[in-house]
Amino acid sequence: MIDVQNLGKSFTLHNQGGVTIPVLTGAGFSVRPGECVALTGESGAGKSTVMRILYGNYLAQAGAVRIGGLDITRAEPREILALRRETLGYVSQFLRVVPRVPTLDVVAEPLLALGVAEEEARERARALLTRLRIPEALWSLSPTTFSGGEQQRVNIARGFVHRYPALLLDEPTASLDAQNRETVLSLIEEAKASGAAIVGIFHDLEARARVADREIDVTGFSPGRAA
Amino acid sequence: MTPLLDVKSLTMTYGGRIGCTDVSFTLYPGEVLGIVGESGSGKSTLLNCLAGHLPPDRGEVIFDTRAGGPRDVLAMSEPERRMLGRTDWAFVHQNPRDGLRMRVSAGGNVGERLMAVGARHYGEIRGAALDWLDRVEIHESRIDDRPAAFSGGMQQRLQIARNLVTGPRLVFMDEPTGGLDVSVQARLLDLIRGLVRRMGLSAIVVTHDLAVVRLLADRLMVMKDGRVIETGLTDQVLDDPQAPYTQLLVSSVLQV
Numbered sequence: 001m002i003d004v005q006n007l008g009k010s011f012t013l014h015n016q017g018g019v020t021i022p023v024l025t026g027a028g029f030s031v032r033p034g035e036c037v038a039l040t041g042e043s044g045a046g047k048s049t050v051m052r053i054l055y056g057n058y059l060a061q062a063g064a065v066r067i068g069g070l071d072i073t074r075a076e077p078r079e080i081l082a083l084r085r086e087t088l089g090y091v092s093q094f095l096r097v098v099p100r101v102p103t104l105d106v107v108a109e110p111l112l113a114l115g116v117a118e119e120e121a122r123e124r125a126r127a128l129l130t131r132l133r134i135p136e137a138l139w140s141l142s143p144t145t146f147s148g149g150e151q152q153r154v155n156i157a158r159g160f161v162h163r164y165p166a167l168l169l170d171e172p173t174a175s176l177d178a179q180n181r182e183t184v185l186s187l188i189e190e191a192k193a194s195g196a197a198i199v200g201i202f203h204d205l206e207a208r209a210r211v212a213d214r215e216i217d218v219t220g221f222s223p224g225r226a227a
Numbered sequence: 228m229t230p231l232l233d234v235k236s237l238t239m240t241y242g243g244r245i246g247c248t249d250v251s252f253t254l255y256p257g258e259v260l261g262i263v264g265e266s267g268s269g270k271s272t273l274l275n276c277l278a279g280h281l282p283p284d285r286g287e288v289i290f291d292t293r294a295g296g297p298r299d300v301l302a303m304s305e306p307e308r309r310m311l312g313r314t315d316w317a318f319v320h321q322n323p324r325d326g327l328r329m330r331v332s333a334g335g336n337v338g339e340r341l342m343a344v345g346a347r348h349y350g351e352i353r354g355a356a357l358d359w360l361d362r363v364e365i366h367e368s369r370i371d372d373r374p375a376a377f378s379g380g381m382q383q384r385l386q387i388a389r390n391l392v393t394g395p396r397l398v399f400m401d402e403p404t405g406g407l408d409v410s411v412q413a414r415l416l417d418l419i420r421g422l423v424r425r426m427g428l429s430a431i432v433v434t435h436d437l438a439v440v441r442l443l444a445d446r447l448m449v450m451k452d453g454r455v456i457e458t459g460l461t462d463q464v465l466d467d468p469q470a471p472y473t474q475l476l477v478s479s480v481l482q483v
Contacts, residue, residue, distance in 0.1 A: 015474055015475050056463060057460075057462050058463065059459075077445070077446045077458075078446075080460055081460070098413060098420065112424060
């Protein structure tokens with residue numbers, strides 16, 4: 001489902017003397033449907049960079065990333081947009097939404113973008129928010145005013161409201177209490193059971209051991225090591 | 228899929244100075260394209276050339292018309308282009324005063340565009356006006372008030388209602404949230420996003436506000452000195468800019 005080959009990435013900082021910082025070289029791995037792969041490595045090793053390239057958020061300088069048959073390193077923007085709508089979900093660590101939009105609409109939005117009827121989309125959003133213990137009194141408020149843990153759960157709800165065949169999770173359990181952490185882990189297990197290919201970053205070692213089938217240390221992709 | 232708009236090598240000069248030069252891009256149905264750049268980068272010139280407000284020196288603007296399929300707008304007769312401007316196209320100006328008739332009531336502003344495409348039944352026109360005022364969150368009790376009595380944010384929402392009432396397929400927007408309070412901006416952004424999704428609109432939005440394009444545009448085009456220097460997915464261009472100028476632009480944004 002997700003196939004990464006010989007990926008290379010460097011940043012060129014044109015306004016800081018034109019330095020080029022190589023970040024990844026020769027990165028390669030693949031993820032089958034129903035499998036969860038955890039990216040590991042120290043802070044700064046390039047875990048998030050890999051995730052961002054997989055989502056089409058960063059450009060790669062070399063290699064290929066095929067998700068559901070589409071090579072996103074060569075795809076047109078509209079193909080990546082369609083992939084994100086239908087196939088590829090992403091739970092980032094930060095919630096980025098239009099201020100003043102109610103939480104319920106924020107969570108229902110991915111479904112509305114897919115053409116699901118408004119009432120059904122809201123119903124599924126309600127079910128997920130309930131499961132993630134976001135108090136109903138907050139649903140009509142914008143999540144921009146919520147606490148960190150609440151925002152993270154809204155983000156998770158957005159990422160799981162549609163059953164994406166491929167899913168990227170950036171520290172999904174980071175700031176959650178035990179109960180909510182348990183809910184998120186079972187959401188991940190359900191997604192795997194229904195055939196989703198998942199790539200995740202988990203600093204929570206227990207969570208990683210429970211949901212990840214394999215670990216990939218991105219330190220192996222660092223250019224310094226290869227040189 | 229046929230692109231809704233296919234722009235080829237569009238060039239416009241003012242005397243010897245470059246307005247915009249050699250701009251090419253395609254826009255597909257349902258897409259929102261943001262154009263950013265500082266003042267004088269040519270983004271407004273480009274928008275006005277596309278919308279038929281300025282005559283470019285060279286290039287093609289091919290629009291997938293409802294009746295006749297893809298046609299070069301620049302080769303159309305003036306009446307044909309005006310008709311397009313009233314039906315399939317809409318233009319939302321930065322200053323609502325440029326897009327509204329200030330001496331006509333709010334309902335009249337919305338109804339006038341319907342009448343321009345042949346609507347004559349008073350009850351239906353007023354009904355459509357009421358419906359649209361509601362959609363842009365202007366209370367029905369204000370239908371007979373003139374826009375001059377509205378706040379800036381309300382005027383901008385009225386301008387959007389006036390433009391969208393005829394069900395256009397392509398909307399040009401020039402700094403649609405410029406000059407508004409940030410709280411009003413957010414509400415307007417949400418409104419535009421909702422309308423784009425529900426009506427399947429395509430839009431070209433010119434702005435210098437990177438936060439606005441991040442929330443509104445699927446794709447981004449960065450302009451400098453009349454040229455397009457970088458294009459891509461909006462979040463990709465903003466998070467991993469490649470061109471020196473784009474890096475400078477993104478890194479210069481003040482963090483709140």
